[in-house]
Amino acid sequence: xxxxxxxxxxxxxxxxxxxxxxxxxxxxxxxxxxxxxxxxxxxxxxxxxxxxxxxxxxxxxxxxxxxxxxxxxxxxxxxxxxxxxxxxxxxxxxxxxxxxxxxxxxxxx
Amino acid sequence: xxxxxxxxxxxxxxxxxxxxxxxxxxxxxxxxxxxxxxxxxxxxxxxxxxxxxxxxxxxxxxxxxxxxxxxxxxxxxxxxxxxxxxxxxxxxxxxxxxxxxxxxxxxxxxxxxxxxxxxxxxxx
Numbered sequence: 001x002x003x004x005x006x007x008x009x010x011x012x013x014x015x016x017x018x019x020x021x022x023x024x025x026x027x028x029x030x031x032x033x034x035x036x037x038x039x040x041x042x043x044x045x046x047x048x049x050x051x052x053x054x055x056x057x058x059x060x061x062x063x064x065x066x067x068x069x070x071x072x073x074x075x076x077x078x079x080x081x082x083x084x085x086x087x088x089x090x091x092x093x094x095x096x097x098x099x100x101x102x103x104x105x106x107x108x109x
Numbered sequence: 110x111x112x113x114x115x116x117x118x119x120x121x122x123x124x125x126x127x128x129x130x131x132x133x134x135x136x137x138x139x140x141x142x143x144x145x146x147x148x149x150x151x152x153x154x155x156x157x158x159x160x161x162x163x164x165x166x167x168x169x170x171x172x173x174x175x176x177x178x179x180x181x182x183x184x185x186x187x188x189x190x191x192x193x194x195x196x197x198x199x200x201x202x203x204x205x206x207x208x209x210x211x212x213x214x215x216x217x218x219x220x221x222x223x224x225x226x227x228x229x230x231x232x233x
Contacts, residue, residue: 097159
């Protein structure tokens, strides 16, 4: 059981906007930055969002992150077939070290 | 171009040992904190260990951190002269079976670069 809770699955049609949530305790998410990673099938994870809402260079602005209280969200607008992947949230868990959510498998219908 | 290339994975019996390596290039290796993150087959990501950059010491005087599940069995180390990160894994258990990723940390940004991973299988 993960310290950060994500829905196991999400779906959308091309062009749609989808959001993936990540919730945790006030001592973890509430006190630290949230990060998001995208893992395409058969590949290593890739950093998608850092420090709640910052995009690394090369990540399209269709991807955005936000955080409020003990929850964070990843939003993907203008959904494309190549966005089909597993998405993970993560944060610094103090004595636990870095903690990840269980991952959300996004299906593009 | 930043590259992280893991090696050393393979099949090992329960109770055995294995040493993973990660060859880094394209950046000043000694200046970055580094991590190992693992992923069991069909499962999610799990952080394993961290080592500080050269000269960086935590408040408790340590330079490494471990997940509770590997504490006392795994040792993370680095050879800055050879730009290489290591993970010595002892007393391996079946539940340690996973792909192990070498991950760079850029000032508390975990994973701006990831290696391709190396598979460790613990089985009799």
